[in-house]
Amino acid sequence: MLVSLAGLIGACCRVTWLLWLYLVVMSLLIVLGIVFTIFAFAVTNKGAGQALSERGYKEYRLGDYSDWLQKRVTDRKNWNKINSCLADSKVCTDFHDKYLNTSLTEFYQAHLSAIQSGCCKPSDDCQFQYVGPTNWTRGDGAPANPDCNLWDNNLKTLCFKCQSRKAGFIDNLKSSWKKVAVVNIVFLIFLIVVYSVGCCAFRNNIRDKLDPSFSSS
Numbered sequence: 001m002l003v004s005l006a007g008l009i010g011a012c013c014r015v016t017w018l019l020w021l022y023l024v025v026m027s028l029l030i031v032l033g034i035v036f037t038i039f040a041f042a043v044t045n046k047g048a049g050q051a052l053s054e055r056g057y058k059e060y061r062l063g064d065y066s067d068w069l070q071k072r073v074t075d076r077k078n079w080n081k082i083n084s085c086l087a088d089s090k091v092c093t094d095f096h097d098k099y100l101n102t103s104l105t106e107f108y109q110a111h112l113s114a115i116q117s118g119c120c121k122p123s124d125d126c127q128f129q130y131v132g133p134t135n136w137t138r139g140d141g142a143p144a145n146p147d148c149n150l151w152d153n154n155l156k157t158l159c160f161k162c163q164s165r166k167a168g169f170i171d172n173l174k175s176s177w178k179k180v181a182v183v184n185i186v187f188l189i190f191l192i193v194v195y196s197v198g199c200c201a202f203r204n205n206i207r208d209k210l211d212p213s214f215s216s217s
């Protein structure tokens, strides 16, 4: 906004140095915007929920997502903040209430959000027995997925320590970033058009200064 204001004053009051400032800073901002948008696309390109056969929901594995996002999200300080945020959001309490009286077949058809799938139920490959959406009985086998041992039927625990919880969050983050990146592209195109107009204005301004007879022609 400040840069645009500088450009506006520069154009209206014919202050050449302000126009210069506008053009230089604006070109830097546009380049920065393009770099950020490419980065956002690159980071959100990798990883997606895994579709399971005969399930309405997908499951999420932390290792599928970009290393950069994984590092940022699993960083202890960041994760503590995200974790308390997720706990406050009552995602799993809502999930528990919504599917409380659902039969297993109906539950399998449920369209769960990434966070619900990752946090509020054990992974499918644990092969736990369904009692309720947040109440599962362990089988006898020793599942390979380490998340299975972290599951607890307590509503305050569920799969909150699981890797799938982080994966569900990253998947959510990923979709938001994708949207931001698309909005960014539209915004950048608009900015570039306005910038080109600004460049023309600047050129005319200089030309008028060099040869004022041009402005009347």
Ligand SMILES: *[C@@H]1O[C@H](CO)[C@@H](O)[C@H](O)[C@H]1NC(C)=O
Binding pocket: 131, 135, 136, 153, 154, 155
């Ligand atoms: C899970 O279901 C069983 C059987 O209905 C019940 O005994 C148990 O208390 C339930 N556990 C929780 C945490 O709700």
